Amino acid sequence: MRIIEQLESEVRGYVRSFPVVFDTAKGSYLYDEQGNEYIDFFSGAGTLNYGHNNPIISKALLKYIERDGIIHGLDKATVAKVAFLQKFYDTILSPRNFEYKVQFTGPTGTNATETALKLARMIKRRSNVIAFTNGYHGLTMGSLAVTGNTFYRDESYGIRNNSAFMPYDGYFGPDVDTIEYFRRFLEDSSSGVDLPAAVILETVQAEGGINVASDEWLRRLERLCREFDILLIVDDIQVGNGRTGTFFSFERAGITPDMVTLSKSIGGGLPLSLLLMRPELDQWKPGEHTGTFRGNNLAFVAAVESLSAYWENDDLTEAVKYKGEIIETELKAIAKKYPELNGKVRGVGMIWGLEMPRNGFTSEVSKEAFENGVIIEIAGADDQVLKFLPSLTIEETILREGLGIIDQAIGNLLTRKREKRSGNTQQLATEAV
Known part of the structure; x- marks a missing residue:
């Protein structure tokens, strides 16, 4: 990454969110130069509806x-x-x-x-x-x-x-x-x-x-x-x-x-x-x-x-509807599972958002998810929405795996925050004594 930092303009954005050097890609996966695998819920900001290196294309x-x-x-x-x-x-x-x-x-x-x-x-x-x-x-x-x-x-x-x-x-x-x-x-x-x-x-x-x-x-x-x-x-x-x-x-x-x-x-x-x-x-x-x-x-x-x-028939449209319902169901389950987030789910087809008004939390989720193998971006005026944009051709098993990683990332972050608050409370109590 040194040459990137040395020569590329400060305007660069996504490389800061996903700070590895990517090498290859196939379907709904990206691989960095060390061979680490990432599920892509970003799809080139909507450019890769048919996946990376689609063999037909x-x-x-x-x-x-x-x-x-x-x-x-x-x-x-x-x-x-x-x-x-x-x-x-x-x-x-x-x-x-x-x-x-x-x-x-x-x-x-x-x-x-x-x-x-x-x-x-x-x-x-x-x-x-x-x-x-x-x-x-x-x-x-x-x-x-x-x-x-x-x-x-x-x-x-x-x-x-x-x-x-x-x-x-x-x-x-x-x-x-x-x-x-x-x-x-x-x-x-x-x-x-x-x-x-x-x-x-x-x-x-x-x-x-x-x-x-x-x-x-x-x-x-x-x-x-x-x-x-x-x-x-x-x-x-x-x-x-x-x-x-x-x-x-x-x-x-x-x-x-x-x-x-x-x-x-x-x-x-x-x-x-x-x-x-x-x-x-x-x-x-x-x-x-x-x-x-x-x-x-x-x-x-x-x-x-x-x-x-x-686009010669309705197969893709039906697949988008089916997989979109999976995303909606799983995101609503996540919002219900973590009520402290006051999460709101909205979307249609295969573009969905999980709004979490807590200041900066979506950025933390994106970072945690990336460290565990999922690339996902954030959106909204205050970056308060986790934006789900997988390829339309993503396999159901990969889609569910990625959603599971997001769920786990949110849970891990909330657990660490609770533990930190608990530790701070105990420290204050000790100091008061």
Whole structure:
């Protein structure tokens, strides 16, 4: 790790949480250079829905490279791109009756966000965009303006312009209707909130703490946007690609966004980012929005294989539902087992959170779990949520083993804390005597 500390920027993050040098990976396991094994409940922050080095994808990539297939092609036509577009239309768009044009943006999710915001503003000739409390959409300047967490925001960045925040579903608790709250701002010409070009949201806020919008809330939001001529943008970068069970996270609500951002697992583990838009919104002039890496041919190859292997039928959706129920059941059992944590469980599909309000406790659990062979990250405004994000293809036995390690980690930490408190009490009593 010495060369990392010597040369890599202080901005590095995950290497601090998981301070080993990783060497290989397969399925739901990572291995460090000493050969130690770790169950991966992190999945590259949602990039590895199909696991590490999925053999179906790896085989296709090796074959493509061996035949000298195009690696970099800007936005030129390639066999790999044609195959991806056809497969994506046939397997994903057409069966769902979605009519979207596809724009390839830069390689990361924030590129898709930036593109969507730019296009919405250009079309509507309005600059304001509404985002939601606890939302996360990326950290480049436009994306940062619609990201809520103050850890990432600084007044010196100048990112407050052209954005405003509204309360997400449940933000004020179950008794406050946040759609009506939003409506009031739109109806009042003196509210100080300009009519927005677009609304952007995640149907499940991942980094924000695993906050799940209800189906009815999403439907009412869509109707509100239609009523006020506002474009609806769904950020499906982390919770799309099957994470909630269906390919798109918004399918459960029966809504049709004007734009959808996709990245992470759409590339089968390789960099790829897309913006889907209703055809009439595709108002770009040729070359008006570009990027050197806006079409990753290796990712096209990987995407075709993952779509072919996992989305030709409902098997993966059913598997996500089954394993999601296992996670939910086990997390609720953990919350009940340790009532002193005041734990709350929420999620859908295979993205779940265990909220433990005790200050800093989730970080301790993540560290304890890592020392015992599980990689898991934390989320939420105060890092108060343990975030469960295993690959969708994880074997049930591995999933249950990992959940057992988390349970044990929590129990071990609480036991040590009780013993420490007891020891301190005895010491104080002795000193008093």
